Amino acid sequence: xxxxxxxxxxxxxxxxxxANVLEPEQVKLEAFYRQFKCGRCGGCYxxxxxxxxxxxxGGEHLLARALLRCxxxxxxxxxxSGLYVEMGNPAAVPPAIPIIRPSSE
Numbered sequence: 001x002x003x004x005x006x007x008x009x010x011x012x013x014x015x016x017x018x019a020n021v022l023e024p025e026q027v028k029l030e031a032f033y034r035q036f037k038c039g040r041c042g043g044c045y046x047x048x049x050x051x052x053x054x055x056x057x058g059g060e061h062l063l064a065r066a067l068l069r070c071x072x073x074x075x076x077x078x079x080x081s082g083l084y085v086e087m088g089n090p091a092a093v094p095p096a097i098p099i100i101r102p103s104s105e
Contacts, residue, residue: 025062036068036079041093043072053078 036045045068054064067085068077075088 022062029061029063029065033066033068033079036077038070038073038075038077040075040084040088041070041073043070045070045077048076056080 033045033047037043038045047066048069049064049066053067055061056065065080068079069075070077070088073088073090073092074086075084076086077084
């Protein structure tokens, strides 16, 4: 089986006048993802895709959904359910109670 690449000019003419329905959805999803910071350590998230999570039943999303991975503690967060899929590295999470060390005086 041989694949033939269409010329870019023919492709542009073929899609001319057709509305891009994916771009507005992508803009909404990006804004949704940017609002989150890691609840465990306060770090920044980056998107990560999982085939088991990308397209939920019901088909409400046109684009694949992403999970969010913390750059600092490596926790994996599902922004759609609010659940942590993986807890990441507990050593990277600051303690909830500060440790007070007595002075040497």
